[in-house]
Amino acid sequence: MSDTVFDLPSSRAADYPGALGPTIGVLGGMGPAATADFYAKLIRATPATTDQEHLRVIIWSDPTTPDRTRALLEGGTDPTPWLVYGARVLAAGGADVIAVPCNTAHAFLPAVVERVGVPLVHMIEQTSRHLAALRPPVRKVGLLATTGTVRARLYETWLATAGIALLVPDSTSQAEEVMAAIRSIKAGKDDRGLLARAARRLVDRDARAIIAGCTEIPLGLETGQLPVPVVDPTQVLAEAVIAHARGGGLN
Amino acid sequence: MSDTVFDLPSSRAADYPGALGPTIGVLGGMGPAATADFYAKLIRATPATTDQEHLRVIIWSDPTTPDRTRALLEGGTDPTPWLVYGARVLAAGGADVIAVPCNTAHAFLPAVVERVGVPLVHMIEQTSRHLAALRPPVRKVGLLATTGTVRARLYETWLATAGIALLVPDSTSQAEEVMAAIRSIKAGKDDRGLLARAARRLVDRDARAIIAGCTEIPLGLETGQLPVPVVDPTQVLAEAVIAHARGGGLN
Structure with a gap:
């Protein structure tokens, strides 16, 4: 080209x-x-x-x-x-x-x-800056994203510079809850239960904020369903x- | 240029x-x-x-x-x-x-x-074709649109070829209901009451369908509020x- x-x-x-x-x-x-x-x-x-x-x-x-x-x-x-x-x-x-x-x-x-x-x-740099500016400060955040984003460590790298640790779902939750929900939303369906469940597992592991880190996720996960803030990078x-x-x- | x-x-x-x-x-x-x-x-x-x-x-x-x-x-x-x-x-x-x-x-x-x-x-040609294909046939339709669209006779011209007559709001309703609602929606506000009132006046004059003929109107007028179909050109x-x-x- x-x-x-x-x-x-x-x-x-x-x-x-x-x-x-x-x-x-x-x-x-x-x-x-x-x-x-x-x-x-x-x-x-x-x-x-x-x-x-x-x-x-x-x-x-x-x-x-x-x-x-x-x-x-x-x-x-x-x-x-x-x-x-x-x-x-x-x-x-x-x-x-x-x-x-x-x-x-x-x-x-x-x-x-x-x-x-x-x-x-x-988007990821801006989201990391946004998380770093939260008060009270957040030291651990959870990520709901595609397996590609998780494995490419896109958020991990940016958040590390802000002193924030990243929690990601275990491999079963990643495959059967997060990716299943993303594919379902891309197909025009909706399955809010799956994403909320994956998010709650991260909160149980002490995540103090959740990144809705795939552009499909804010379409399928309402803020207010969780006891911690959900940050929408979009x-x-x-x-x-x-x-x-x-x-x-x-x- | x-x-x-x-x-x-x-x-x-x-x-x-x-x-x-x-x-x-x-x-x-x-x-x-x-x-x-x-x-x-x-x-x-x-x-x-x-x-x-x-x-x-x-x-x-x-x-x-x-x-x-x-x-x-x-x-x-x-x-x-x-x-x-x-x-x-x-x-x-x-x-x-x-x-x-x-x-x-x-x-x-x-x-x-x-x-x-x-x-x-x-869009206007396609909407006219859509109205002409309605069954039972519709012979009179009402138009909610900007004063510019109304005066430029955009729908009137296309609908005439399909044998459909067009009803437009009287000048008071056009200015104080339709245009007021369009400006309000463009400003990010919402005033569904104004558009529904203007539409009902057209139905009272025998309109058998309403054209939501400004792209802002479907955002402020829900179908189902009226006893006749609302056609959304968008x-x-x-x-x-x-x-x-x-x-x-x-x-």
């Missing part, structure tokens, strides 16, 4: 009829319902009373992107070329920052950012994107 | 790592919540049990597009250049059909289609897009 395929003439932005301002790129479709959920959260979290006060957004939603967990664990097709292609479409469309509402995809993003050159609002990402667009930049 | 700004090298599609297949372009942001609602409906209406069976979608959501009703009624800024720009971003990103989940914007689409050359799934558009993508083409 040529690195210049999606380069557009530099006159592009000048041809925009208004003031182009920040344009948020969303690399999505993993899965599509999680992308729609993120987009709705982004809109709800934007302080606006008219259409014109909302953010300009370009979304590339490619649900045919090969399964991230399968690529990490079973030698399945590497989704990186799909992610690079999508990021280039977003860059060509004027995105000046990219958000990826899929936890597992974050395992592949360093290679994507390197090839496309548009900054990323990193919501954290939406708020970080808005802070970026309003001039706070990435931090 | 040059007509070739967004032309990409013809190698683009060949660089896609998978089988490119149909890509749905969504020209949105008018308003953003209506676009998120359309995208969610498109996903829910797609028969799929895994991510990979869903449609590839590219969404350009530009809420800064000038107000369509104001352009039609008060000599406000013409939104056409914004719509052309967005349609070109979608075409450059590989969209082979464009859907516009905004009724009032349809008044400006003939000029857009002419300049961009990507076919449109026309839902009709989602189903028409899926039929197109599955090879039925535009009809």
Whole structure:
């Protein structure tokens, strides 16, 4: 794949009829319902009373992107070329920052950012910062996520820098509760009981917060069902994107 | 604006790592919540049990597009250049059909289609076909829509070809119920009472179906509140897009 395929003439932005301002790129479709959920959260979290006060957004939603967990664990097709292609479409469309509402995809993003050159609002980094800022401080958190995200140690690595230990479900709960629930939600079904059960096991092991660490999980696990806070990285990402667009930049 | 700004090298599609297949372009942001609602409906209406069976979608959501009703009624800024720009971003990103989940914007689409050359799934045409196919046949329908859509006679023209008469609210109900409710929904509030009242006035005048003819209206008017069917053009558009993508083409 040529690195210049999606380069557009530099006159592009000048041809925009208004003031182009920040344009948020969303690399999505993993899965599509999680992308729609993120987009709705982004809109709800934007302080606006008219259409014109909302953010300009370009979304590339490619649900045919090969399964991230399968690529990490079973030698399945590497989704990186799909992610690079999508990021280039977003860059060509004027995105000046990219958000990826899929936890597992974050395992592949360093290679994507390197090839496309548009900054990323990193969902897992932002979620770790959010957890580190909780008061009273939380020293142990539980993770509900795909087996790919768990094994790639995405949260573990970021949380370690904040002095927070990560608890993950045992292998039976991971397979038969968490992954079963994620597949069920992706198929348009709902089985809240499975996720709540897996979360309670983590609380029993002293988790003082639960990360809903797959974009499908907030769709199937209501906060308020548990005695500890549930952190939704999709919501954290939406708020970080808005802070970026309003001039706070990435931090 | 040059007509070739967004032309990409013809190698683009060949660089896609998978089988490119149909890509749905969504020209949105008018308003953003209506676009998120359309995208969610498109996903829910797609028969799929895994991510990979869903449609590839590219969404350009530009809420800064000038107000369509104001352009039609008060000599406000013409939104056409914004719509052309967005349609070109979608075409450059590989969209082979464009859907516009905004009724009032349809008044400006003939000029857009002419300049961009990507076919449109026309929401108002599809809704008129849907109404014409209702059994028992409906001869009179009521319209809840922006004053811009009402005055531009968008539905009236399409429905006339199907032998269906259109009833619109009187000017007081249009201003104080319908437009007030639309602005309230765009501001993130909700006032279901206003829309239900306007709809009941149309039913009292013998409307046998109600068109929820502004993409904000289905968000504020629940079906089941009324003794006649409420047709949601956003839902009709989602189903028409899926039929197109599955090879039925535009009809």
